[in-house]
Amino acid sequence: MNEPAASPVKEPENKEKYKGLIIVLTVLTTVLAAILAALQADASIRADIASRESQYYAIQISGELHRVGLETNYEFNVYGEYLTNLQEATILELTALEQEQDGNTKAAQTSRELAAVSQARATLGEKFSIFHTDPRYAPKNEGDLPNAEQYLIDLNKKMTELLAKQNEAADIYDKWDGKADSYVTALTILAVAFFLFGLAQAVKNARIRLAFTGFGTVVILFSLMVTFITLLG
Amino acid sequence: MKKPNWFTSRFEVINAILIALVSLTTAFSVWRTNMVGSLAADENRAGLIDAVKSQSYDNENYRKLYQEAGFSYQFAVKEAEVQALEAGDSLEARDRAANMRQYLLPNMQLLAQPLATDEKYRKADGTFDLQKRFADMQNEVQDDPDPTLAFARADSYFSEQRWLVVGSVLLAISLFWLTLAEIGNERLRMLEFAIGLGVYLFGVAWFLGVEIVFLFLR
Numbered sequence: 284m285n286e287p288a289a290s291p292v293k294e295p296e297n298k299e300k301y302k303g304l305i306i307v308l309t310v311l312t313t314v315l316a317a318i319l320a321a322l323q324a325d326a327s328i329r330a331d332i333a334s335r336e337s338q339y340y341a342i343q344i345s346g347e348l349h350r351v352g353l354e355t356n357y358e359f360n361v362y363g364e365y366l367t368n369l370q371e372a373t374i375l376e377l378t379a380l381e382q383e384q385d386g387n388t389k390a391a392q393t394s395r396e397l398a399a400v401s402q403a404r405a406t407l408g409e410k411f412s413i414f415h416t417d418p419r420y421a422p423k424n425e426g427d428l429p430n431a432e433q434y435l436i437d438l439n440k441k442m443t444e445l446l447a448k449q450n451e452a453a454d455i456y457d458k459w460d461g462k463a464d465s466y467v468t469a470l471t472i473l474a475v476a477f478f479l480f481g482l483a484q485a486v487k488n489a490r491i492r493l494a495f496t497g498f499g500t501v502v503i504l505f506s507l508m509v510t511f512i513t514l515l516g
Numbered sequence: 517m518k519k520p521n522w523f524t525s526r527f528e529v530i531n532a533i534l535i536a537l538v539s540l541t542t543a544f545s546v547w548r549t550n551m552v553g554s555l556a557a558d559e560n561r562a563g564l565i566d567a568v569k570s571q572s573y574d575n576e577n578y579r580k581l582y583q584e585a586g587f588s589y590q591f592a593v594k595e596a597e598v599q600a601l602e603a604g605d606s607l608e609a610r611d612r613a614a615n616m617r618q619y620l621l622p623n624m625q626l627l628a629q630p631l632a633t634d635e636k637y638r639k640a641d642g643t644f645d646l647q648k649r650f651a652d653m654q655n656e657v658q659d660d661p662d663p664t665l666a667f668a669r670a671d672s673y674f675s676e677q678r679w680l681v682v683g684s685v686l687l688a689i690s691l692f693w694l695t696l697a698e699i700g701n702e703r704l705r706m707l708e709f710a711i712g713l714g715v716y717l718f719g720v721a722w723f724l725g726v727e728i729v730f731l732f733l734r
Contacts, residue, residue, distance in 0.1 A: 310692045317688035321681040346571040353582040403600035
């Protein structure tokens with residue numbers, strides 16, 4: 284007796300196939316998102332602190348600019364008046380000599396008195412001027428000019444230092460702010476992975492489910508790549 | 517036949533309740549972390565406002581200092597001029613000097629006060645001690661705010677925020693293990709549940725510890 288040929292039996296499709304994998308991937312994505320959020324928070328904090336430092340230095344620089352302006356204005360006014368008085372004294376002395384030569388002794392005496400007044404003003408001005416009292420700037424020899432260039436360099440030294448610190452803080456801010464932005468990009472990409480895993484859960488066809496799961500995994504890997512590049516950059 | 521005990525028979529329900537609890541704790545932890553971050557930002561902003569205020573006090577003091585310095589210099593120069601006139605031989609010049617000393621110099625001295633009136637600012641060579649005057653001006657400012665205090669508080673909040681974020685990550689990790697326990701096979705689920713619960717308890721302890729430490733630090 285011949286047995287009837289066995290017809291191939293089609294196995295019913297497992298409707299829950301890959302669902303466990305999708306759940307694991309979804310929860311893994313959640314953990315990744317939490318770690319990324321932590322990295323993003325840290326980068327943001329560093330950027331905030333650097334931004335604050337940068338602004339604080341900028342405020343100090345503005346104050347220093349104000350101070351430097353006032354001080355140079357005062358010092359150069361005093362020095363300018365000193366020079367004027369000194370020249371006035373010399374000219375009045377010369378005038379007195381000319382008047383004496385012309386026989387006008389009374390006028391010569393008046394000119395001498397005025398010269399003495401100008402000289403007294405100049406002598407006092409010399410004591411007030413940093414260009415004569417500070418050995419760093421005072422003329423080294425008779426007839427030399429004070430070292431005004433060195434004075435301006437020294438005066439602006441603090442401001443230059445503050446500016447360097449401000450620039451450094453601004454650079455640090457740029458760096459960490461850029462990193463924080465990149466982490467946000469990675470988080471946004473992870474959101475796409477969440478969406479794909481959600482779709483994978485919803486579809487009934489196991490092969491399509493697997494396809495969505497695969498796409499989601501690729502997206503996770505891409506997000507991880509962005510994260511590592513940012514972390515090491 | 518071995519009867520399942522009370523815990524294993526209700527495992528899935530207990531685990532589901534725990535997952536809900538972990539989710540709520542995570543949400544609370546994230547909320548608290550953001551609140552602390554917001555407080556840090558507030559302190560940063562307050563510090564910058566204090567820095568602007570403090571700098572404006574300094575600016576005004578410098579302006580006043582050099583205004584006084586200018587008047588004092590003019591007074592000193594005029595005084596030297598009067599002395600030169602007084603020392604001269606001419607009677608007219610001495611008359612001019614007498615009038616200037618009587619009427620002009622006192623008014624100029626008033627303009628130049630306190631540098632020209634308070635002896636503590638006079639140096640031996642007849643010039644004025646501007647640094648001492650500036651130090652006195654700074655001491656006279658009643659409510660000069662110190663921005664570094666607010667910045668230090670901001671740094672403390674930022675630091676707390678960092679540690680709280682670590683706590684949130686721990687809670688997310690515990691969620692991962694508890695979910696594995698929910699869907700996993702019978703053999704491993706108890707181990708996964710134990711890891712999830714352990715990490716959760718550690719995360720909660722971490723969160724509370726961070727809060728308590730920073731409460732005492734501030």
